[in-house]
Amino acid sequence: MSAVDLSRPIVPGMPVWPGDPAVEAAPACTVEGDGCSVTRVTLGTHTGTHLDAPAHLVSGGRALDTLPPEAFFGTAAVVRGFPSLDALEALSGVDFLLFSTGWASQWGKPGYFYRYPVPTPALLEQIIHMGVRGLGMDTPSPDPPDSLEHHRLLLGAGLVVVENLCNLCKLEGRRVWFAALPLPLAGADGAPVRAIALPLEEEDA
Amino acid sequence: MSAVDLSRPIVPGMPVWPGDPAVEAAPACTVEGDGCSVTRVTLGTHTGTHLDAPAHLVSGGRALDTLPPEAFFGTAAVVRGFPSLDALEALSGVDFLLFSTGWASQWGKPGYFYRYPVPTPALLEQIIHMGVRGLGMDTPSPDPPDSLEHHRLLLGAGLVVVENLCNLCKLEGRRVWFAALPLPLAGADGAPVRAIALPLEEEDA
Numbered sequence: 001m002s003a004v005d006l007s008r009p010i011v012p013g014m015p016v017w018p019g020d021p022a023v024e025a026a027p028a029c030t031v032e033g034d035g036c037s038v039t040r041v042t043l044g045t046h047t048g049t050h051l052d053a054p055a056h057l058v059s060g061g062r063a064l065d066t067l068p069p070e071a072f073f074g075t076a077a078v079v080r081g082f083p084s085l086d087a088l089e090a091l092s093g094v095d096f097l098l099f100s101t102g103w104a105s106q107w108g109k110p111g112y113f114y115r116y117p118v119p120t121p122a123l124l125e126q127i128i129h130m131g132v133r134g135l136g137m138d139t140p141s142p143d144p145p146d147s148l149e150h151h152r153l154l155l156g157a158g159l160v161v162v163e164n165l166c167n168l169c170k171l172e173g174r175r176v177w178f179a180a181l182p183l184p185l186a187g188a189d190g191a192p193v194r195a196i197a198l199p200l201e202e203e204d205a
Numbered sequence: 206m207s208a209v210d211l212s213r214p215i216v217p218g219m220p221v222w223p224g225d226p227a228v229e230a231a232p233a234c235t236v237e238g239d240g241c242s243v244t245r246v247t248l249g250t251h252t253g254t255h256l257d258a259p260a261h262l263v264s265g266g267r268a269l270d271t272l273p274p275e276a277f278f279g280t281a282a283v284v285r286g287f288p289s290l291d292a293l294e295a296l297s298g299v300d301f302l303l304f305s306t307g308w309a310s311q312w313g314k315p316g317y318f319y320r321y322p323v324p325t326p327a328l329l330e331q332i333i334h335m336g337v338r339g340l341g342m343d344t345p346s347p348d349p350p351d352s353l354e355h356h357r358l359l360l361g362a363g364l365v366v367v368e369n370l371c372n373l374c375k376l377e378g379r380r381v382w383f384a385a386l387p388l389p390l391a392g393a394d395g396a397p398v399r400a401i402a403l404p405l406e407e408e409d410a
Contacts, residue, residue, distance in 0.1 A: 003274035011391040021233050021245040025390070028226050028249055031264040035353055037394035038261075040226040042247040044233055048389075056243075059236040069208035069401040073384070148240055179278070181386045181399035184253075185230070186216040189242035194386035196274040 006098075006136075006165045006180075006195040008048040008107065010041075017113055017140060020044040045190045051182045052161040056189040057151050062158075064191055065184045071133055071160055076178035076197065078171040082119045085126055096178050097127060097135045098197075100168035104138035107166065113140050124150055128157045136162035136180065136195070138169075165195060175200045211341075211370045211385075211400040213253040213312065215246075222318055222345060225249040250395045256339075256387045257366040261394040262356050268392045276338055276365055281383035281402065283376040287324045290331055301383050302332060302340045303402075305373035309343035312371065318345050329355055333362045341367035341385065341400070343374075370400060380405045 008014070012025050021044035029038040046052070051072070054061035074095025081101055083091070091097060099119070106112045116139035124142065127135060135142070135154070140163055142150040154161050162180045177198040182191035213219070217230050226249035234243040251257070256277070259266035279300025286306055288296070296302060304324070311317045321344035329347065332340060340347075340359070345368055347355040359366050367385045382403040387396035 003278075005274050005389070007389045009270050009389045009391040019234070020243055025393075029224070031262060036262050036356070037264075038225055039250040039390070039393055040247065041250060041390060041393075042245065045244040045246060057236060057241050059242075065214050069210050069399075072399070073208075073401075151241070179384055179386060181384060181401065183388070183397055184210070184212045184214045184399055185244070185246060186214040188230075188244055188246075192388055194274075194277070194389055196278075196386065 001199040003196050003198045004167050004170055006049065006167050006197055007193065008164055008166055010043065010048050010192060014048065015108055015112060016044060016047055020046055023047055043192065045185065045188050047192050049162070049164045049166065049195050050190055050192045051180055052151065052155060052163065052190045053188065054155040055187070057148060057155055061155070063187045063189065064182050065186050065188065067160070072181050073179035074133060075200070076176050078168055078174050078176060080172040082117065082123060085123060088126055088130065092130060094175065095133045097132055098165065098168055098178065099135065099137040100172050101138055102169065104166045104169065114145055116140060118142060118144055119150065121150065121153065124153050128154065128159065132159065134160035134162065136165050138165045140164055162193065162195060171197055171199065206404040208401050208403045209372050209375055211254065211372050211402055212398065213369055213371055215248065215253050215397060219253065220313055220317060221249060221252055225251055228252055248397065250390065250393050252397050254367070254369045254371065254400055255395055255397045256385055257356065257360060257368065257395045258393065259360040262353060262360055266360070268394065269387050269396050270389045270391050270393065272365070277386050278384035279338060280405070281381050283373055283379050283381060285377040287322065287328060290328060293331055293335065297335060299380065300338045302337055303370065303373055303383065304340065304342040305377050306343055307374065309371045309374065319350055321345060323347060323349055324355065326355065326358065329358050333359065333364065337364065339365035339367065341370050343370045345369055367398065367400060376402055376404065
């Protein structure tokens with residue numbers, strides 16, 4: 001099985017979290033006029049498939065460019081839905097947990113940023129206890145829309161959070177090699193990522 | 206040996222190719238005022254450490270979001286300088302070639318975008334013949350400043366080109382696992398990347 005792209009394309013006018021900057025793109029140079037094409041892009045740091053750093057919630061917290069590369073890749077288990085506490089045990093030994101809730105199918109619909117499923121604090125505490133480097137999901141947030149408590153729990157414990165993943169449904173139950181390398185935006189609270197998964201053979205997993 | 210970050214930090218006012226858009230960043234939300242921090246970023250698609258897609262030079266050429274994830278990661282050999290044609294043979298069997306010319310030390314100096322070393326067309330033709338997926342270098346371009354011929358050769362043959370890498374000097378002579386995952390900017394001619402290298406043990410290389 002070849003690598004799976006887990007990232008939403010970044011397109012002008014794409015859906016963003018309510019109040020976040022709109023995505024814009026305009027030619028700065030063109031092949032016809034200048035010999036080569038260069039595009040000026042404006043976007044918010046939490047656009048599309050993106051990674052949250054502690055600085056997203058903690059004034060003076062660690063920014064993306066101060067985290068080591070190892071924070072952004074490693075082995076991952078792709079799980080259907082948010083598992084029960086009992087089911088978590090079978091998922092030990094990986095660097096990341098990726099939750100495929102099915103909400104990716106709502107991308108672009110009016111309720112996408114409002115009515116998505118969220119994990120319980122008890123589940124998140126148990127995940128932190130497992131020692132993973134981070135978690136990812138096919139929803140816009142581990143918190144309900146009006147809260148940031150789960151973010152505080154996760155980012156406060158040093159985990160990274162990858163939001164708005166897609167295509168996880170193709171990998172449910174699999175162990176994968178996962179990478180979500182954010183731009184090294186100096187001092188930044190987060191950054192869009194190109195996230196990919198490479199399914200591991202059973203003997204590697 | 207742990208992973209090595211090969212990417213320049215992206216910072217407002219950083220050096221860019223002459224005429225390219227300036228990097229800007231401004232708070233869209235703040236922890237103090239809004240509970241969480243979000244930043245509006247404007248940058249050119251060829252800012253800092255970045256990857257060129259065929260659409261950079263070919264009107265209607267393949268854009269970043271149409272290349273498969275495999276185009277952006279794999280094994281790589283890190284080479285000191287641009288090698289002779291004879292020396293290329295010893296570098297077969299990898300997905301990428303990364304050239305450490307020493308020019309990274311000139312980053313931020315007035316001549317960085319003007320007087321860098323470039324490979325010969327004969328070397329590039331031989332590299333294309335080897336069947337690698339792409340090449341990377343610690344200089345701003347495989348072409349002299351006033352030319353795009355080498356770009357046409359490489360991108361026309363379907364290779365990707367990663368420019369303005371840094372820290373390659375720490376890995377000269379090594380084989381590494383390399384990833385340079387560009388943002389999935391729809392239709393884009395290129396994108397900044399977070400590029401990393403993970404040194405392979407001799408038995409893996």
